[in-house]
Amino acid sequence: MDKVRTPKNIFVQGAISPEKIATSIANHSTKTEIGGHSIFLGQVRADQKEKGEVVAIEYTAYEEMALQKAFEIREAVFAKYPLTCMHIYHSFGEVKVGEICLFVFTSSKHRKAAIEACSELVERIKAELPVWGKEILDSEEHVWKKNS
Amino acid sequence: MAEKLIIKAFGMVAEEIGQSEIWLDSVSNTQELLAILKERYPGLEGMKFSLAVDKELVSENQKIDGAREVALLPPFSGG
Numbered sequence: 737m738d739k740v741r742t743p744k745n746i747f748v749q750g751a752i753s754p755e756k757i758a759t760s761i762a763n764h765s766t767k768t769e770i771g772g773h774s775i776f777l778g779q780v781r782a783d784q785k786e787k788g789e790v791v792a793i794e795y796t797a798y799e800e801m802a803l804q805k806a807f808e809i810r811e812a813v814f815a816k817y818p819l820t821c822m823h824i825y826h827s828f829g830e831v832k833v834g835e836i837c838l839f840v841f842t843s844s845k846h847r848k849a850a851i852e853a854c855s856e857l858v859e860r861i862k863a864e865l866p867v868w869g870k871e872i873l874d875s876e877e878h879v880w881k882k883n884s
Numbered sequence: 885m886a887e888k889l890i891i892k893a894f895g896m897v898a899e900e901i902g903q904s905e906i907w908l909d910s911v912s913n914t915q916e917l918l919a920i921l922k923e924r925y926p927g928l929e930g931m932k933f934s935l936a937v938d939k940e941l942v943s944e945n946q947k948i949d950g951a952r953e954v955a956l957l958p959p960f961s962g963g
Binding site for chain 2: 778800863881
């Protein structure tokens with residue numbers, strides 16, 4: 737039976753912990769129709785900027801619009817690929833360098849759908865969600881993150 | 885009487901205007917809104933940002949009669 741899906745909160749305060757990721761993987765052991773998972777983890781990079789080195793990113797969002805948009809993307813990707821499961825988590829607030837700020841997790845019977853859906857989700861999340869990263873520098877200055 | 889419109893600013897746009905919310909009396913369309921904002925905050929002139937009327941992105945001039953909120957959205961940089 738098809739489940740009726742509604743917008744879910746994708747935002748997590750601060751960094752996404754490796755324990756949360758491990759638990760999320762473990763939670764799929766009962767879904768025995770799954771044959772492949774694909775996971776993307778975004779990590780805050782210590783970029784060298786003109787006025788210093790990045791030590792953290794502070795994320796803000798237009799939350800209501802971001803959740804609505806994430807829901808639309810989720811529905812579109814579910815419609816396009818034969819997926820069993822899809823999970824999206826994005827950090828909110830401060831995440832230090834080396835910590836995880838984005839966790840996208842797709843599962844399917846066979847690997848190809850999971851891999852392609854995961855990649856498409858990451859691209860769409862970065863391009864379409866009204867989320868902004870403020871890169872905090874070691875000089876206490878900041879610059880606004882630009883997505884390439 | 886027309887209801888007030890809330891303008892929500894984000895990222896570098898919020899930083900430029902020094903606040904994240906502005907209340908305005910009714911404005912008829914997005915072109916008029918931009919003119920008002922740029923007059924009040926000249927720093928917005930050279931900035932790149934999009935508008936969303938009631939959470940829907942707009943690409944050209946659009947009526948905002950009856951809308952509840954307009955957001956000023958600099959280029960997205962999530963992930």
